[in-house]
Amino acid sequence: xxxxxxxxxxxxxxxxxxxxxxxxxxxxxxxxxxxxxxxxxxxxxxxxxxxxxxxxxxxxxxxxxxxxxxxxxxxxxxxxxxxxxxxxxxxxxxxxxxxxxxxxxxxxxxxxxxxx
Numbered sequence: 806x807x808x809x810x811x812x813x814x815x816x817x818x819x820x821x822x823x824x825x826x827x828x829x830x831x832x833x834x835x836x837x838x839x840x841x842x843x844x845x846x847x848x849x850x851x852x853x854x855x856x857x858x859x860x861x862x863x864x865x866x867x868x869x870x871x872x873x874x875x876x877x878x879x880x881x882x883x884x885x886x887x888x889x890x891x892x893x894x895x896x897x898x899x900x901x902x903x904x905x906x907x908x909x910x911x912x913x914x915x916x917x918x919x920x921x
Contacts, residue, residue, distance in 0.1 A: 852886065852892075853895070855884045855885065855886055856881070856884075856886065856892060856895050856896055856899065857899060858884050859880040859881050859883065859884045859886070859896055860880070860896065860899055860900060860903060862879070862880035862883045862884065863876055863877070863880050863896075863900060870900060870903070870904060872897070872900055874893065877893050877896050877897060877900075878893060880896065881893065881896060
């Protein structure tokens with residue numbers, strides 16, 4: 806059977822991705838042919854990783870994650886970022902995502918008592 810979800814293979818051998826067939830030299834040439842990333846994009850990527858590190862500074866001694874504005878600003882300063890409104894908003898969203906993820910993992914089906 807062949808359709809867009811089922812593809813008939815010619816042999817029983819596992820298929821390799823195109824990347825597995827490309828030599829390191831060819832891959833190096835392909836990467837070097839790309840234009841350099843815009844400086845603003847590189848700076849923003851570095852800044853976002855620092856904002857993510859600031860998330861670790863929000864955890865209090867009791868394990869609870871603080872979320873008041875003063876704590877957010879202090880966490881940003883601790884990773885070397887000026888706490889402007891955009892960065893505080895980014896950290897707030899990241900904190901909210903982390904809390905929601907934590908809640909979902911606590912409510913996993915394996916932890917539930919009514920799993921059959």
